[in-house]
Amino acid sequence: MTTTLRSAPPARPEQEFQVTAPVALGDVAKPLPFIEKIFENAVVRRGLILIGLALIWEAYGRWLESPLTFPTFLDTMTALKDGIVSGVIPQRMAVTLQTLVIGYFLGLIIAALLTTVAVTSRIGTDLLSTFTAMFNPLPAIALLPLALLWFGLGRPSLIFVIVHSVLWAVALNMHAGFLSVSETQRMAGRTFGLKGLRFVLGILIPAAFPAILAGLKIGWAFAWRTLIAAELVFGVSSGQGGLGWYIFENRNTLDTAAVFAGLLSVMAVGLIVEAVIFRVIEARTVRRWGMQRG
Amino acid sequence: MSQTLAPSMQPLAGAQTASPLVSVEGVTLQYKTPDHLVTATYRVSFQIHQQERVVLLGPSGCGKSTILKAIAGFMPPVEGRITLKGSVIASPGPDRMMVFQEFDQLLPWKTVQANVAYPMLVNGVSKQEAADRAADALTKVNLAKFMDAYPHMLSGGMKQRVAIARAMAMKPDVLLMDEPYAALDALTRRKMQEELLQLWDDVGFTLVFVTHSIEEAIVVGSRVVVLSPHPGQVRAELNCDHLGFTERDTPEFGQLAKRISGMLFDDHAVAH
Known part of the structure; x- marks a missing residue:
């Protein structure tokens, strides 16, 4: 009944394939480069933030020159x-x-x-x-x-x-x-x-x-x-x-x-x-x- | 599989004359919900003999899981009684180990090995023996390689295998399984059913298995108790030990399935 309203999908032949090893990709699991590995480490990233903060603190303290209210780092x-x-x-x-x-x-x-x-x-x-x-x-x-x-x-x-x-x-x-x-x-x-x-x-x-x-x-x-x-x-x-x-x-x-x-x-x-x-x-x-x- | 399942009926017929291992006698079970007192089963009676694989089959609401819980000892009957080896069941115990449908039945804080050994340690089995029996049971379910894994690292089917190993290692009088494969995909379920039957062949335990799948009931069971819903009553007890995976396409299998399905749908018509 509905054939007039719907267009049928095209008839297509069946297919079978051979599965091959993905040689072109090289190793399936590759080690990351050294720098990338370091930045994957949360401790390293957070340590860098701390060093940055300490530098800003020291600079601000020296500029302010008021050890009574804001001593330097x-x-x-x-x-x-x-x-x-x-x-x-x-x-x-x-x-x-x-x-x-x-x-x-x-x-x-x-x-x-x-x-x-x-x-x-x-x-x-x-x-x-x-x-x-x-x-x-x-x-x-x-x-x-x-x-x-x-x-x-x-x-x-x-x-x-x-x-x-x-x-x-x-x-x-x-x-x-x-x-x-x-x-x-x-x-x-x-x-x-x-x-x-x-x-x-x-x-x-x-x-x-x-x-x-x-x-x-x-x-x-x-x-x-x-x-x-x-x-x-x-x-x-x-x-x-x-x-x-x-x-x-x-x-x-x-x-x-x-x-x-x-x-x-x-x-x-x-x-x-x-x-x-x-x-x-x-x-x-x-x-x-x-x-x-x- | 075929030679393991096909020779049937004869040993069962012999077992019938012996006294049953578990006897469910006129059991009525009720539980409370916030608004209702629900009668789950009404005067249900059947027997389970040594080495039988009894399947409780029925649509949802027939109280099949409730009966299993009562045999496990979680629910005292309102009427009638359930006996194990002649004495009335009063509370849960390690002589009736249960395998649940839910995957979280394993204790996540214990390794696979520790999960299997734990019930034995609780019940005073020595550490060495518990470890040996756990290793043995895990080998039987093909999980020896995963002894030191934690449950969350396993797939659903593997978790169910561990649960079965845990129950088997306890060497219970009867193994209770509450729709253990319902949450698995069809391929895994079929594999698990085969493994369970293989395990039964090797060890020869007594099994009570709850399911709502007619096919699973016939394949797994040696005897099927068909229950009608609202409240659950025994509609039939059928023998199907001679029917297994290899007989699935035989007319006999089909006829039995049709017969059971007829019973279940009849009851639906009556109930509604």
């Missing part, structure tokens, strides 16, 4: 070297990191307990959702006045705000991670005969690991920023200041180069943890397992 490096050689910066860094580690792990433990309650009962889920909805938007630093009132001037107050900054982000991610574990994997685990804690350790935690790791990273970032800010606000306790206090102290003595050195140290720690420690954990876990793209 070389002055800052000298201050940093002095700080490290004299042992002040490493000692301050140790104080800060110690406080951080205590607060971070305390926060993780509480988050793990809260998540366990949340996944095992409905009231627990409601509790966690309500708590996170209430406290997650509250900046940890806003609790500092209260913490000072409760725990006094010193490490306990700092730990309190760190726990607050870590807890909610991590608990939220852990919980979401557990909920997203596929039904098939749960059933597979149960056919193996896994139950209770062995099921959680053997199936749920590794299966939820991408989300848990994301929570750990967010928690770390919150904790680090909160801690430095808290140290800047009330700084020293019993003669034991951290990096934040180092920055504050040197600003008071108008040693701006040392302030810059302190800021660079804060950046360095943040960078090392985020770009090295977490990167390594990621590469060895979720990326190797194909649960996250590399």
Whole structure:
């Protein structure tokens, strides 16, 4: 019926071909030239950017000639070297990191307990959702006045705000991670005969690991920023200041180069943890397992 | 393949007199959705004997997967009972290993070898023995070369092979397969069916296989339980051990397929 409306395709003969090796192309996989290989390396590219920034900084600092407001790159490096050689910066860094580690792990433990309650009962889920909805938007630093009132001037107050900054982000991610574990994997685990804690350790935690790791990273970032800010606000306790206090102290003595050195140290720690420690954990876990793209 | 499948019926007839390995007796299964209590199967009964390849066949909504889950122990029957070697099935266990349709049934954080060895380690098999049995099972499914790969590096068919190896290595009383090849392309599926039958020839396990493909049911099964939908009830139990790949173009194969298809479409007419 429709033949009048449609033009039929032309009748064509069948054909068969011989497949030949693509000799003209040479090797199918060719190595890249040396220069191209170097620029494929992210570290090299980013290193070049850093060198460029340092040059601009130095040039601007020399042109400005105002070491009080904007020390040159070389002055800052000298201050940093002095700080490290004299042992002040490493000692301050140790104080800060110690406080951080205590607060971070305390926060993780509480988050793990809260998540366990949340996944095992409905009231627990409601509790966690309500708590996170209430406290997650509250900046940890806003609790500092209260913490000072409760725990006094010193490490306990700092730990309190760190726990607050870590807890909610991590608990939220852990919980979401557990909920997203596929039904098939749960059933597979149960056919193996896994139950209770062995099921959680053997199936749920590794299966939820991408989300848990994301929570750990967010928690770390919150904790680090909160801690430095808290140290800047009330700084020293019993003669034991951290990096934040180092920055504050040197600003008071108008040693701006040392302030810059302190800021660079804060950046360095943040960078090392985020770009090295977490990167390594990621590469060895979720990326190797194909649960996250590399 | 032909000599492995063609001599049929005789061993089965002998097995019928023995007591069944798995017995499904008047089983009604129900599950809850947010708005409804759905009856998946209604008073379903059938038996599975040692070394049989029982296929549960039916259209979607006939509760065939639900029955398999009940045999696995994930779902207690509302009515009736399911027994394994005479004792009632109460919970999932490694004596009834299951192969799922989904490719994510393998644990992505373990290598292929570790995936296969893991259920054995959980159940107290020694490390050495678990490693040996895993290597053996992977060799049987032609994946010995991929022992150290992670699941995400494998194709769908290879993942299903690993899942089968994992289940086989446990030496379960019965192997449960829930539409294991449904998500594969036609060529791979056919290859996997052949491999499964070859494996059955070599090892001689008891298999319960769920599918909605009539052809797959006849090829894979030695006995087909045809289920009607909404709620699932047993419509027929048919023998097809004598029909395999080589018989696919025979009139007998065609007739059986037609007969089953007639049953399924009849039931559709009744249900709607």
